[in-house]
Amino acid sequence: MSELVVKNLHVSIGEREILKGLNLTVKQGEVHAIMGPNGTGKSTLAYTLMGHPNYTVTEGEAWFKDQNILELDPNIRSQLGLFLAFQYPVAIPGVSVANFLRAAINARRRNANPDDKGISVPEFRKTLKEHMDHLKMDHTFAGRYLNDGFSGGEKKRAEILQMAALKPEIAVLDETDSGLDIDALRIVSEGVNSLRGPELGVVVITHYQRILNYIKPDFVHVMLGGKIVESGGSELALHLEEHGYDWVREKYEEVAV
DSSP states (O other), X not given: OOEEEEEEEEEEETTEEEEEEEEEEEETTOEEEEEOOXXXXXXXXXXXXXXXXXXXXXXXXXXXXXXXXXXXXXXXXXXXXXXXXXXXXXXXXXXXXXHXXXXXXXXXXXXXXXXXXXXXXHHHHHHHHHHHHHTTOOGGGGGSEETTTOOHHHHHHHHHHHHHHHOOSEEEEESTTTTOOHXXXXXXXXXXXXXXXXXXXXXXXXSSSGGGGTSOOSEEEEEETTEEEEEESHHHHHHHHHHOSHHHHHHXXXXXX
């Protein structure tokens, strides 16, 4: 069973330190929710784990499959089995959803075996249709340019389709609920739940309880001042929904800066 272990992670953007000694362990089969006020470093954690160049790691480690992934290029992290669903997915005009996914699948296959010829077109079409049916998506979606002219809900569903096709072992969902209405939130959450299982660990980054009404977490963590300061079960998210974050700021006043 694979696990992601983050130890004493410190991350800066320019001269400003955002993460200040974060620790987190996520195993396959577990769903973790990370909550916290704006500006506390939740998205910084997501982008750092996948190797965004704007984020500088000044201290700490992040281990996955016996490798410190902070020393690896983003594509290698992905090929190892990590996945990031973006809060604001980028549009790629001229590249269809299907072509993008086939290229990504082939890159992962060739990393595992350099002699791999890649997935055949018939096999890919069959697999893609199965994933789209599983996620209750119209098959015409595959022919559209990736995220080009997509609604907020369509962009997030495209991210979940990528996750289904790539079959990561640890997936980080960075505020997947951002900009979604109730119907879109339910559909996207159902897609995530359909992929849950012993082979997939999920980190759900969110401000609010509402997505956790659909995606039930095993563990909830509260971030403040660049650290995880509270952890608990799903009841912790309900407590935050009722009482907000003021009690966390008061309890951890020394790090709430």
